[in-house]
Amino acid sequence: MNRVYNFSSGPAQLPYDVLVKAQAELLDYNSTGMSVMEMSHRSAAYKEIIENAEKNLRKLYNISDDYAVLFLQGGASLQFAMIPMNMTKIGSADYIDSGYWSAKAIKEAKKFTNVRVVCSTKDENYNRLPDFEGIKFEGDYVYMTSNNTIYGTEFKKYPQTGDIPLIADMSSDILSRKIDVNNFGMIFAGAQKNIGPSGLCVAIVKKSLIGNAPENTPIMLDFKTHSENGSMYNTPPTYGIYIAGLVFEWMLANGGIDAIEKINAEKAALIYDFIDNSSFYTNTIPAADRSLMNVVFKTSDADLDKKFAKEAAANGLISLGGHRAVGGLRASIYNAMPIEGVHALIDFMKKFEVDNK
Template sequence: MDRIFNFSAGPAALPQAVLEQARDELVNWQGCGMSVMEMSHRGKEYMGIQAEAEADLRELMNIPANYKVLFLQGGASMQFAMVPMNLFRGKASADYLNTGEWSKKAIKEAQKYGKVNVVASSEDKNFTYAPAQSAWKLDPNAAYVHYTTNETIGGVEIFWTPETGNVPLVADMSSDILSRPIDVSKFGLIYAGAQKNIGPAGLTIVIVREDLLGQLVPGTPTMFDYKIAADNDSMYNTPSTYAIYIAGLVFKWLKKNGGIAAMEKVNRAKAKLIYDFLDQSKFFQSPVAVENRSLMNIPFTLKDAALDDEFLKAAKARGMVQLKGHRSVGGMRASIYNAMPIEGVQALVALMKEFEQQHG
């Protein structure tokens, strides 16, 4: 078997073309005689790689000129602290939407730096939906409004952009960034861990509006200051150079394949294959509200949970791995990020049909 279909929620599959190019350039990048991993981050070769990656990301997402793009470390989990440290800006509280496990972690961390107002929560139905904005209790004096656009564990995605007036909107887009177009100008700050739709683990992307920089919670470490990162072109310390290089290759792969709008069409087609099957199945089901069904992470359950292990073994035998659901949810979860080819989804649905015929 050459390549399997990897349905992991993260670190996730990368485009094969990207991996092959990285393999070919591993020892000697474009004739310079060394690997990207060996380059000085201050050298012209690497600085060119990072500058090009930023330019391609700006083009793909149509990022306005008054926004900084930061290449940071620490994952999205470090942003749970960096966001309040940088954005409370003397305000009394911040608003947070609670739609799942990652929202809960962001809320818990933010409470260390100021008051958190939970504007709405879907915990009443085990995080299987996202509350409509009409149910949110927003504070017009809040420092910012934070939400998770796609809950990786629960498979709940919010496809609309909240209206927050003059209060900056902050989004954790770790698991759906680059999967469909968004209007960056409607956000004060966007952050995303790279290991799902961007590149290898170890890199975090932050897109932040310039006017939000430089007003820190007292005692904020230098490395947690967005302005320091911005003023130093993400090179206050040594950045995740190889992860940024791979991310740059992914950005070029996206451009070559039609950009984010084209990717959304493919992603919707992939997700539709699975959801259409789930909707007619009497053996498999989706726990998520139809309007919030994620295009990236699709949890589903079997009628008889005692068959879970047998299903996973059958999938592995056909070259499909990492389908076990998160321990807090159970069942199965198929993560079908940009790099998952439609053939992988077709293979999964074919297996589900056969499994239902055998056990339904």
């Protein structure tokens, strides 16, 4: 077996220990004589799996009973529509436009509510975060993307929105550092970066915000349906939730969010320090806006960037090409990327610089 270090923005590398556990349990989960994939979602064994996954996520983020934890389908993208469908009362919402994914959310929300884009760095190709200081928020909710996967920027603090619920797409930085869930109306994340397999979307929703969807809302798109049925109105993505549960267990066994946050900061600092001290690689994001999850960088030449990604892959460091919207290179270093992977990347960067200077 020759496992690679996978720097993909998602689906991303999973913790090795989680894969080993899933492998050991693949054919016979806990003496049931079957795989979790083959198991009825109504069985006692599965009930325990989904309940433990929820319990452990609550423990990791200290989530109170004021919030529902929902395991949804349709990835993070379905939330771009579900949010305005479920949260519209006044008929307008404030959106912070910080990148590709918030732009997509804005486009979708416009079908259901009046969108006010309160700040944006679109004109600067999202190469820094927009400034929300001093904005007087209004409407049904304030929407933001906490980490901009493609542009490599991440909000380290969140807007104070008072009584207006703050909704954050945390797809690419959920569970990477401490947050106070109580400051949010809703947090959601596609699972495929810090949680588990794609398709699954984990949502943490303030219960007081559930139950406001119009009568004609399709039943599967109403938060109430999922909240009232323990995310089992229909057959949930059972295996994805099982893996998510193993990831939450892995995090708890490794010191929880505090420990993960520390190591994530260490990993990101190693790469940024290396880039900042190099005359060969650059990252032009203002230091305060830099993402700890997605490190974007480039050489002086687009062809050299391509050569870098190709040669890195041949050396077991895969998916380092930047998103087509920005080009260059990107190292996604989510929770499951071990520090050894970061050291291996930096060693490769050094060698590539010597060979191509």
